[in-house]
Amino acid sequence: MDNQVKCKTRVADHGEVFTAQREVNAMLDLVKQETLRIDSRFLEPACGSGNFLVEVLNRKLEVVKSKYKKSQLEYEKYLIIAISSIYGVDILEDNIQECRQRLYEIFDTEYSSIYKKKCKGNVRESVKFILDKNIILGDALTLTRIESKEPIIFSEWSAVNNNMIKRRDYTLAELLAQQPQEENTLFSDLHEEIFIPTPIKEHPLIHFLKLAQND
Numbered sequence: 001m002d003n004q005v006k007c008k009t010r011v012a013d014h015g016e017v018f019t020a021q022r023e024v025n026a027m028l029d030l031v032k033q034e035t036l037r038i039d040s041r042f043l044e045p046a047c048g049s050g051n052f053l054v055e056v057l058n059r060k061l062e063v064v065k066s067k068y069k070k071s072q073l074e075y076e077k078y079l080i081i082a083i084s085s086i087y088g089v090d091i092l093e094d095n096i097q098e099c100r101q102r103l104y105e106i107f108d109t110e111y112s113s114i115y116k117k118k119c120k121g122n123v124r125e126s127v128k129f130i131l132d133k134n135i136i137l138g139d140a141l142t143l144t145r146i147e148s149k150e151p152i153i154f155s156e157w158s159a160v161n162n163n164m165i166k167r168r169d170y171t172l173a174e175l176l177a178q179q180p181q182e183e184n185t186l187f188s189d190l191h192e193e194i195f196i197p198t199p200i201k202e203h204p205l206i207h208f209l210k211l212a213q214n215d
Contacts, residue, residue, distance in 0.1 A: 024055050035059045038082045039159075045140035047088030050099035053135075056086055057103055061110050069114055076123050077163055080208045083107060083127055084157035084165075088135045089172075091146060100131045126211040130157065143173045153200065157211075165208045168199035 019027075034040045035056055044052050060082040068075040086103070090096050107127050111119055138145045138152045145152055152172040160166050174197040206213065 019051055021051065021055070024051050028052070028055055028059070036063050038063055038078055039085055041085045041087065043087040043089075043154075045089050047090045047095070047099055047135065049095050050088065050102045050135075053086050053088050053099065054102050054106060057083065057106055060085070061106070065110070065114065072115055072118060073163070075114070076120070077159065077208055079107065079111065079123070080126055080130070080165070080211070081157070081159055084130050084134065084155075086134060087154055089138045089140045089152065091137070091139050093137050093146075096135055096137045100135045103131055103135070104128065120209065122209045122212070126208060129212040138172075140172075143171070143176070156199075159208070160205065163207055163209075164205045165211060166205055167203040167211075169201040169203075170197050170199055174198065174200075 028035050034042075036059060038060055042053065042056050044050075047053055061079070064075060064078045064082055068078050083103070088096075088099055090099065104127060108124065111123065133155050136145065136152055136154070137147070140152075143152050144150060153169050154172055154175065156168045156170060158166045158168075177197060
């Protein structure tokens with residue numbers, strides 16, 4: 001496998017190895033239909049600088065462009081939904097910063113190429129806000145943040161009522177719970193019973209262009 005490393009010390013200290021794009025694509029092709037669903041959520045618990053998440057976003061943005069580019073507002077809404085479905089955790093701060101930056105640049109390059117001077121600053125602010133919430137400096141083994149040791153909390157972003165977004169916050173521990181309760185379940189697209197966690201906070205509905213104000 002053609003992997004890359006930043007330095008041997010990081011490999012020894014943190015087990016850091018970056019998977020090359022060829023392997024990333026091969027692995028994502030195993031769940032290709034999910035990568036092409038705009039709202040299908042992906043969590044990479046050791047995201048590094050984002051090789052997997054970058055490719056997931058590339059695939060989702062192709063779908064958004066093919067379906068919605070004729071309407072800027074529709075494109076922007078589904079762009080936000082696509083980005084909000086991508087989550088990552090890593091124990092190294094420079095990886096988190098690089099991952100956020102790579103994902104933002106992919107979005108911004110695509111957005112700018114389509115709408116040029118019609119691009120909106122509040123779309124960019126919403127994307128930055130989501131990436132700050134979804135790409136987290138933490139330890140996926142202990143389910144805690146690196147600096148504060150507090151539980152990792154992720155936000156679920158759901159589109160409701162046309163252009164409105166509902167945000168619910170969950171602990172990662174709750175999201176990963178493997179004890180489904182009979183009266184509180186739903187079924188995935190694969191008809192697998194999954195646990196519905198309880199949010200620790202629910203935020204008011206807000207327009208997707210104003211997400212950066214929702215904190």
